[in-house]
Amino acid sequence: YEIEGCEVIWAIKDKAIGNTFFDAGAAQFLIPKLSAEKPEPPIACKRTKYTMAETEKEAKAEAEPGKTGSALGPDWHEGLHLKGAKELSHKVHIESLCEIKKIYLPEEFQRSRKVSLAFPKAQPDEGNAGPDQELWPVYAELSNGKVYGCDFIVSATGVVPNVQPFLEGNSFALGQDGGLKVDKEMCTSLPDIYAAGDICTTSWEPSPVWQQMRLWTQARQMGWYAAKCMAAGALGEPAEMDFSFELFAHVTKFFNYKVVLLGKYNGQGLGSDHELMLRCTKGQEYVKVVMQNGRMMGAVLIGETDLEETFENLILNQMDLSRYGEDLLDPNIDIEDYFD
Missing domain, CATH: 3.30.390.30 (FAD/NAD-linked reductase, C-terminal dimerisation domain)
Known part of the structure; x- marks a missing residue:
């Protein structure tokens, strides 16, 4: 939705978009926005941003155009120019119930003798694209048999806890999803070592209306809470469970x-x-x-x-x-x- 001046083929493995966050009814409510005109972007971001700078000069450089935006949350693209060369707002075609089966470079694609499709002119499910005569930098073959040529591929595959760098020589207890197990004070199975965010798996009995989900909001909340627990531990005081774990x-x-x-x-x-x-x-x-x-x-x-x-x-x-x-x-x- 944020990309302008480009034709986007969106391949999803489910029947509807956003399956992680909402049901098919909500997805159907959102779909018309993909072909609607975009409103003017807000003048200022009201969310907290985090930057790292050693000097005042570097701090000013962080705010200059061309610098990437916040790593946390929906503001990551601030400072990036997400506009292509085509004279259109945003054009998205959805291919559902499929995944990328194979990726070809131009030479490989020509040897395969497969036929790529042009961008569909009709709305999703209203028509098929004809053969594409253009030579593209990369080709994506989908599991539904369709092949599309494109300038680049963005792969969104979810979140996997990146624990490998910490396992060599250490005997961390791991959760079922592969994260470092943490107790209700964010401490791992090794004393005085804490973990927060995507890398950890909560092992305490959660509130009936809370669940762990690897999102930027939870990573931030866990980071704050872990810092409180570390400070309390250093002082020999108990740490009270943070309110953010009462309700997702x-x-x-x-x-x-x-x-x-x-x-x-x-x-x-x-x-x-x-x-x-x-x-x-x-x-x-x-x-x-x-x-x-x-x-x-x-x-x-x-x-x-x-x-x-x-x-x-x-x-x-x-x-x-x-x-x-x-x-x-x-x-x-x-x-x-x-x-x-």
Whole structure:
């Protein structure tokens, strides 16, 4: 969505985009944004940024155009010029239920005698592209049999804990997902060695509405908490569990929509014993609530809903909401004021 002046082929392994973060309904709500005109970018970023500089001169250089942006969060592209040569805003074609099967350099592709496709002119699933006569720097063959030539390939494969550099000569206990096991004070199995962020796997009994997910927000929260635990340990004092581990919460942007994920927003670990409530206004908002035994367990909020604080409190206090039923999401009822 952020790239302009380019034709983008987006190959996804699932039926719908953003499968890690939301369901197919939310994905369908977002898709029209891919062909809509982009609004003007905000003048200033309100999120905290982190830079490293030894001198005042270097600090000023960090702010100059051409420097890369923050490594944390959705501002990584600040300072990068994400615009191609084509006279178009952004054009995206989605290939679903597929992965990249093989990558060819131009010489390899010509020897393979395969045929690459031009960028589809129709909307997704409305037509096929004809043969492409252009010679490209690289070719991607998808598992659905289609081949596309392109200038470059961006591979987004998820997060794997990079523990290998620390295992040689050390006997760290590892979690099921390969991360360094940490206790409720962020300490590994080796004394006085702490871990935080993507490299670690939490091993304590979590809150019913919190789960570990390797996101920039959690990495930052864990880093802060680990520092508190290290300071407390040095002073011989106990460290109290940080509030950020009571409720899973992640705020970001997708296609210029504000997106808030709370608690068990996709029913993670709840089995089939839960129900979903939905409210959707095309082009404005998408609200999904996960309920179990009359209690709110999670929510997905897309757009300017102003419900995040109310829902955060309802998830945390586990109030029985059975008597409200579907009125809980009635747009004519100001539940924010009601539960204040």
